[in-house]
Amino acid sequence: MKRSISHLHPSLAIEQAPAEVFLNFEDFLSNTETRVHSHPWGQVQLISGGILEVEAQDTRFLAPPHLAIWVPAGVMHKSFNRRPLEYCSINMASALTTSFPSNTSLIKVTPIIAAIIDDFRQRKISIAQSAADQRLMQVMLDQLAIQPTQHHFLPSSDHKYLAPILRAMELNPVDSTSLKQWANHVHTTERTLARYCHDELGMSFTEWRLRLRYLHSMELLRHGHAVKEVALTLGYQQASPFITMFKKYSGMTPEQYKHRLL
Numbered sequence: 001m002k003r004s005i006s007h008l009h010p011s012l013a014i015e016q017a018p019a020e021v022f023l024n025f026e027d028f029l030s031n032t033e034t035r036v037h038s039h040p041w042g043q044v045q046l047i048s049g050g051i052l053e054v055e056a057q058d059t060r061f062l063a064p065p066h067l068a069i070w071v072p073a074g075v076m077h078k079s080f081n082r083r084p085l086e087y088c089s090i091n092m093a094s095a096l097t098t099s100f101p102s103n104t105s106l107i108k109v110t111p112i113i114a115a116i117i118d119d120f121r122q123r124k125i126s127i128a129q130s131a132a133d134q135r136l137m138q139v140m141l142d143q144l145a146i147q148p149t150q151h152h153f154l155p156s157s158d159h160k161y162l163a164p165i166l167r168a169m170e171l172n173p174v175d176s177t178s179l180k181q182w183a184n185h186v187h188t189t190e191r192t193l194a195r196y197c198h199d200e201l202g203m204s205f206t207e208w209r210l211r212l213r214y215l216h217s218m219e220l221l222r223h224g225h226a227v228k229e230v231a232l233t234l235g236y237q238q239a240s241p242f243i244t245m246f247k248k249y250s251g252m253t254p255e256q257y258k259h260r261l262l
Contacts, residue, residue: 008032008033008034008035009028009032009033009034009035017040017041017091017093018127019127019128020092020093020095020096021090021091021092021093021096021127021128021137021141022091022126022127023088023089023090023091023117023120023125023126023127024088024089024091024126025086025087025088025120025121025124025126026086026087026088027084027085027086027087028081028084028085028086028087029084030081030082030083030084031080031081031082032080032081033078033079033080034078034079034080035078036076036077036078037076037077037078038073038074038075038076038077039071039073039074039091040073040074040094041073041091041092041093041094042070042071042072042073042091042092042093042094042096042097042100043070043071043089043090043091043092044068044069044070044071044089044090044092044107044144045063045068045069045071045079045087045088045089046063046065046068046069046087046088046089046090046109046117047063047065047081047085047086047087047088048065048085048086048260050065050081050082050083050084050085050218050219050222051063051064051081051082051083051085051215051218051219052069052079052080052081052085052087053079053080053081053082054069054071054077054078054079054080054104055077055078055079055080056071056075056076056077056104057075057077057103057104059104059151059152060156061104061106061152061153062152062153062154062215063106063153064153064214064215064218064249064250065109065218065250065257065260066108066109066249066250066251066252067106067107067108067109067150067153068106068107068108068109068113068144069104069105069106069107070100070101070104070105070106070107070144070149071104072097072100072101072102072103072104073094073097075104077104083219083222086121088117088121090117090140090141090144092141096141099145099146100144100145101149103151105149105150105151106149106150106151106152106153107144107147107148107149108147108148108149109147110143110147111251112139112140112143113140113143113144113147116136116137116139116140117140119136120133120136152201152202153211154208154211154212154215155200155201155202155203155208157196157200157201159196159200160186161186161188161192161193161196162193162196162197162200162201164186165182165185165186166208169209169212170212173212173213173215173216173234174213174216174233174234174235176235179193179194179197179205179206182205193205210245211249213234213245214245214246214249214250216234217230217234217242217246217254218250218257220233221254221257221258227239227242227243227254227255227258230242230254231243242254
């Protein structure tokens, strides 16, 4: 998907970690890209209010607010965001990351993790100094280490049949073109295209499109659209099935998500 890059984020001017665990809070403007870089420490990246896109180990990772991106020490990576967002990185000495995956992964963000990070953000705590904050920091790390991980939320593919379809759908998430119609468009069969989806994406065409629409719905909600309006925009006849879909991925209702944004 073509990017419109307006801001190139400067490198984080930290050559040596100030502590075994330190947080970095930033507000990213829309269309901001970071330079390709790596860290001698492990890093968990979380956001609120938008979607973070990270490229690492030849893979694109998309992280909505309910997922964090884990980048192991030494892994070259860069990030991009299309919309403004609040960003937080949790940086950990390698000795503290033995329970984390060896490869870049997506980690579920639970309400406990989100609450601790919000608390640190509000109090402008980057390094835990007090015994109480050190305990909070440890709880946060313990919670992150035990959460289920996944390699993709919205995988991509360079396959000659799939690539143009995925690109078109990302440009228009509410497109209702069926798998059979797409198959005709790229001159193959519906069965063949369904097999490529499972082989290349690790999920069905329907699941991939649901995830894309979930990401799009967050943008619509973030811009103040009512839940029912978003449901109708996505092609639902009523709000309840949209609410069920949204909660399946985020763990909260659309109204709860809007409340968190406020």
